[in-house]
Amino acid sequence: MYFNWGSQHSSFLDSGDDATLVLDQTSGSGIKSKTSFLFGSFEMLIKLVPGNSAGTVTAYYLSSNGEKHDEIDFEFLGNKSGQPYIIHTNIYTDGGGGREQQFYPWFDPSEDYHNYTIHWNPSQVVWYVDSIPIRVYRNYQGEGIPYPNQKPMRVYSSLWNADSWATRGGLDKIDWTQSPFVAKLRRFRSRACAYTGPTDTAQCGAPTPENWWSSAMYSYLNVDQRRQMNWARSNYLIYDYCKNIKQFNGFLPGECLKVQY
Numbered sequence: 001m002y003f004n005w006g007s008q009h010s011s012f013l014d015s016g017d018d019a020t021l022v023l024d025q026t027s028g029s030g031i032k033s034k035t036s037f038l039f040g041s042f043e044m045l046i047k048l049v050p051g052n053s054a055g056t057v058t059a060y061y062l063s064s065n066g067e068k069h070d071e072i073d074f075e076f077l078g079n080k081s082g083q084p085y086i087i088h089t090n091i092y093t094d095g096g097g098g099r100e101q102q103f104y105p106w107f108d109p110s111e112d113y114h115n116y117t118i119h120w121n122p123s124q125v126v127w128y129v130d131s132i133p134i135r136v137y138r139n140y141q142g143e144g145i146p147y148p149n150q151k152p153m154r155v156y157s158s159l160w161n162a163d164s165w166a167t168r169g170g171l172d173k174i175d176w177t178q179s180p181f182v183a184k185l186r187r188f189r190s191r192a193c194a195y196t197g198p199t200d201t202a203q204c205g206a207p208t209p210e211n212w213w214s215s216a217m218y219s220y221l222n223v224d225q226r227r228q229m230n231w232a233r234s235n236y237l238i239y240d241y242c243k244n245i246k247q248f249n250g251f252l253p254g255e256c257l258k259v260q261y
């Protein structure tokens, strides 16, 4: 992504870890899981940069390695004091992204820790904020719509300078007099299928009791969850690529014409 993993402030993450991300004029910072996973539930408690966070982006995401990568993102776009953050979500399959959906949070995400969870299984990807599903990307591979289910991913979190685009489209720059900027991570929790090589592919994809995150009850949202998602989307969704016909010259991506819950 945008953070340079060779830089000095990067380190590794194990389940159960807490961490602090720091951005100053010399560097951003990032942390990534030691293990790769193929499907699972990935929870993180995050307290975002307080005060004037304009131009900063804190990211929490899964990504595969190498070319034509898959990626599932939460990104938090900072703002001036008192102005709302944006929760930016995206999903890449085989190197192709452009599937952004953005939300305003219904709370101040810099005041306290909130739970951001990515639940990824062979049927669907769900983005949760404090247990409320805000977005679903379902597997419609049988209809030629790409779905990330072949490549193992690591978990990443980073804080970096994105003031060329993040806040009001790049109008508000980072105020370096406020540096260092700090975001805090707590209790990273991965309940997921660890992937050590191609022989794990079948096992990680199998609907066994160990792979509970892929079980029937996690292959669709239930009625309550659909109601909650409907609430979040009707009140807080501010951008949806599926509504941005211009971006696609009139031809929306296939998944936009499908039910996504």
Ligand SMILES: *[C@@H]1O[C@H](CO)[C@@H](O)[C@H](O)[C@H]1NC(C)=O
Pocket (backbone or CB within 6 Å): 077, 078, 079, 080, 083, 084, 085, 086, 166, 167, 168, 169
């Ligand atoms: C920042 O605040 C402005 C003004 O309220 C708002 O238009 C914008 O969506 C907010 N968020 C970002 C990341 O620009």
